[in-house]
């Protein structure tokens with residue numbers, strides 16, 4: 001299998017020192033950018049203006065995670081800013097397949113995310129329409145929450161189905177990923193790992209990224 005990807009979440013970074021914070025994660029595969037609208041989730045981060053500046057400042061490709069209502073309206077704008085991937089929530093989208101097609105047409109990888117209570121079976125027939133699927137391992141909205149290991153059977157069912165269909169879709173997990181939890185997520189079939197506090201809370205984020213990658217590859 002491909003080397004596991006580690007995507008640090010800047011939700012755990014110091015927002016007023018973003019340029020320096022981005023320099024601390026030079027070893028990352030993607031920068032995970034959490035966009036929240038105080039509506040789909042009970043928290044607010046930033047929108048396209050900030051993402052545009054991060055895009056201009058970071059040499060690392062952006063993995064944008066939209067926790068917003070009405071992604072059908074807003075998601076293509078993030079792809080147009082040059083994000084490498086744009087992931088919207090299945091629970092919020094009206095026309096997920098046509099939205100994915102629009103994201104791909106703009107040149108972004110198309111991603112879809114599911115909250116803990118949302119089953120993955122509805123995605124089985126859509127695997128070819130997406131480049132990545134994000135299985136949330138916390139309720140979206142805040143960093144620093146505990147990893148929900150009860151999501152592992154769901155992740156495994158998705159991984160098994162992707163394998164059965166010969167799909168190359170990336171399987172992402174987000175929430176509570178740390179040295180102590182990444183192994184079970186990798187074992188259940190994840191290949192892409194979002195980590196906020198475990199990376200930005202470390203004295204040496206570069207070493208934390210390398211250690212996570214190594215543990216996931218075991």
Ligand code: DX5
Pocket residue numbers: 009010011012032034065138139140141142143144145174175176177194195196197198
């Ligand atoms: C939560 C966000 C996550 C968050 C993860 O809603 O989607 O990306 O930053 O933070 P940690 O790794 O601290 O759980």
Ligand code: ZN
Pocket residue numbers: 009032033034065174194
């Ligand atoms: Zn996220």
